[in-house]
Amino acid sequence: MKVLYFAWLRERVGMAEETVTPPEDVATVADLIEHLKTRSPAHAEALGDTRVVRCAVDQEHAQPGDSVRGASEVAFFPPVTGG
Amino acid sequence: MKVLYFAWLRERVGMAEETVTPPEDVATVADLIEHLKTRSPAHAEALGDTRVVRCAVDQEHAQPGDSVRGASEVAFFPPVTGG
Amino acid sequence: MTVKVQREDFDIGAELDSLTEGRHGVGGLASFVGLVRDIHGGAEVSAMTLEHYPGMTERELERIATEAKERWPLDEVLIVHRYGRLEPGDRIVLCAASSAHRHAALEACAFLIDWLKTKAPFWKLEATGGADKWVDARESDDEAAKRWRETSG
Amino acid sequence: MTVKVQREDFDIGAELDSLTEGRHGVGGLASFVGLVRDIHGGAEVSAMTLEHYPGMTERELERIATEAKERWPLDEVLIVHRYGRLEPGDRIVLCAASSAHRHAALEACAFLIDWLKTKAPFWKLEATGGADKWVDARESDDEAAKRWRETSG
Numbered sequence: 001m002k003v004l005y006f007a008w009l010r011e012r013v014g015m016a017e018e019t020v021t022p023p024e025d026v027a028t029v030a031d032l033i034e035h036l037k038t039r040s041p042a043h044a045e046a047l048g049d050t051r052v053v054r055c056a057v058d059q060e061h062a063q064p065g066d067s068v069r070g071a072s073e074v075a076f077f078p079p080v081t082g083g
Numbered sequence: 084m085k086v087l088y089f090a091w092l093r094e095r096v097g098m099a100e101e102t103v104t105p106p107e108d109v110a111t112v113a114d115l116i117e118h119l120k121t122r123s124p125a126h127a128e129a130l131g132d133t134r135v136v137r138c139a140v141d142q143e144h145a146q147p148g149d150s151v152r153g154a155s156e157v158a159f160f161p162p163v164t165g166g
Numbered sequence: 167m168t169v170k171v172q173r174e175d176f177d178i179g180a181e182l183d184s185l186t187e188g189r190h191g192v193g194g195l196a197s198f199v200g201l202v203r204d205i206h207g208g209a210e211v212s213a214m215t216l217e218h219y220p221g222m223t224e225r226e227l228e229r230i231a232t233e234a235k236e237r238w239p240l241d242e243v244l245i246v247h248r249y250g251r252l253e254p255g256d257r258i259v260l261c262a263a264s265s266a267h268r269h270a271a272l273e274a275c276a277f278l279i280d281w282l283k284t285k286a287p288f289w290k291l292e293a294t295g296g297a298d299k300w301v302d303a304r305e306s307d308d309e310a311a312k313r314w315r316e317t318s319g
Numbered sequence: 320m321t322v323k324v325q326r327e328d329f330d331i332g333a334e335l336d337s338l339t340e341g342r343h344g345v346g347g348l349a350s351f352v353g354l355v356r357d358i359h360g361g362a363e364v365s366a367m368t369l370e371h372y373p374g375m376t377e378r379e380l381e382r383i384a385t386e387a388k389e390r391w392p393l394d395e396v397l398i399v400h401r402y403g404r405l406e407p408g409d410r411i412v413l414c415a416a417s418s419a420h421r422h423a424a425l426e427a428c429a430f431l432i433d434w435l436k437t438k439a440p441f442w443k444l445e446a447t448g449g450a451d452k453w454v455d456a457r458e459s460d461d462e463a464a465k466r467w468r469e470t471s472g
Contacts, residue, residue, distance in 0.1 A: 007442035008442075008453045075372060075375070077440075077442065080440050081441065081442055081454045081456045082435065082439055082441060082443075083353060083411055089289060139222055142225055158222070163287050165284045165285065165290075166200065166258055166282045178332045179330055179335075182352065183331065188408065189408065190356065190357035190407035191356060191358065192408075193354060194352065195354070196350070196428070197350050197352075198348065198349050198425065199335065199339075201345055201346060201347065203343065203345070203419065204343035255339070255340075255342065255345075268351065268432060271351070279425070
C-alpha cells in the first residue's frame with residue numbers, strides 16, 4: 001500500500017510517500033494511523049493529533065472507521081485551506 | 084427647446100429630433116405632450132397612448148407633472164427593454 | 167469606475183485585467199457577460215438592434231455603478247455596453263466588480279446585471295423571420311398606466 | 320465541463336471565450352477570478368505556495384462542477400485552478416458558468432467559488448515577513464474534533 005503525506009504532515013513525517021505493508025489486524029483508517037505511528041518518532045509526532053489529520057483512501061475522503069483493506073493508496077493531510 | 088424621440092416613437096413621429104418653442108402655458112411634461120400632439124397627425128398618433136410613453140427632461144427621468152420650463156432637451160421614448 | 171457605451175465589440179480578458187493590474191489588495195473579481203440568444207419568446211431571432219440615448223445612457227450607467235460602490239465595499243466597477251446591430255452569439259454587455267471580499271464582488275455583479283438587463287435605457291428591435299419588431303416591456307406598461315392615471319385625475 | 324489544475328497562469332479572455340464560441344443559445348456567462356492578496360489576517364504576505372493532491376484534486380473539482388450542472392440549467396462549467404508559488408496580484412482560480420438564464424449562471428458561479436475557496440483540496444503555505452507558515456483551517460478543526468470523538472467513544 002502506498003501512503004502519501006501532504007502539507008505540514010509531509011514536512012513532519014519527513015517524506016512525501018512511502019510503501020507500507022500493514023499487519024493483518026489493520027482494518028480501518030484509525031488502525032492504520034496507530035500502525036504508522038510505530039514506524040518512527042516523526043510519524044508518531046506528525047500523526048499524534050488526529051483532530052487535524054484528514055485521510056483519503058484511493059482518492060476518496062475517508063473517516064477514521066472506514067476500511068483500508070485492499071486499498072492501494074492512502075493519503076494523510078491537514079484540513080484543506082481552500083484555493 | 085430640443086425634443087428627441089427614440090425607438091418606435093421616433094419611427095411613428097417620423098423624426099429623431101426637432102426644435103420647438105412651446106407657448107407660455109406649457110408648464111409640465113403632460114402639457115408639452117398635448118402641445119406636441121397638435122403639430123401633426125403623426126405626433127398625435129405616436130404620443131396618443133401615454134401609458135407607453137416615457138420622458139426625460141435634460142437627461143433625467145421625468146414624470147407627467149414635472150416641469151419643462153427652462154429645459155433645453157426633452158426626450159420621449161418607450162419603456163426601456165434593457166440590454 | 168469605468169463606464170463605456172460603444173458600438174464595437176470588447177475584449178473580455180483585456181477589460182478584466184485592467185481592473186486588477188497592479189492592485190494587490192483585490193481578492194476577487196466577479197463578472198458577467200450577456201450575449202445575444204437565437205431564441206426569444208419562442209421565436210427565432212436572426213439579429214437585434216439596440217438603440218440608446220447617447221449621453222443619458224452613460225449618466226444612468228455611471229449612476230448605477232456609483233450605487234453599487236455605495237452598497238458594497240468594492241475596489242472597482244466596470245460596465246461596457248454595446249449598441250447597434252448584433253447577431254446571435256455576439257456579446258452585448260460586460261459588467262464586473264472587484265473587491266477584497268468575494269461575496270461583495272459577486273453580489274454587486276448580480277445587482278449590476280439585473281439592473282442592466284431590465285432597467286438600462288436601451289430599446290431592442292428584433293429581427294424574427296424577416297420582420298423587425300420592437301420588443302415590448304410588458305410589466306412596465308402596467309406600472310406606467312397607474313403612474314399616468316394618478317396624475318391625470 | 321472543463322477542469323484544469325495547472326502551475327501556469329491562464330488567459331481569462333481565451334478561457335471564457337471558449338465557453339460561448341459558436342453557441343447561440345447562451346444568454347449569459349458568469350465568472351469569478353480569485354487573486355492573491357498582499358494581506359491575510361492583518362499580516363503582510365509576500366508570497367504563497369499552494370500544495371494539492373494531484374489526481375484527487377481533479378476528481379474533486381470535476382465532482383463539484385457536475386453538482387453545479389445538476390443543480391442549475393447550465394450550458395457549460397469551467398474551473399481552472401493553479402498550484403505552486405504565487406505572489407500578490409497573481410491569479411489563483413477562475414470559475415465560470417454559462418446558461419440561457421442569467422440567474423442560473425450567477426448562482427452556479429457563486430456556488431463554485433464558495434466551494435473552491437473553502438473546501439477544495441489545497442493547502443496554503445504563506446510567506447509573511449521572512450517566515451513560511453501553513454495556513455490553519457480553524458472552523459474545520461472544531462468540526463474535525465467532533466468527528467473523531469464520535470468514532471473513538
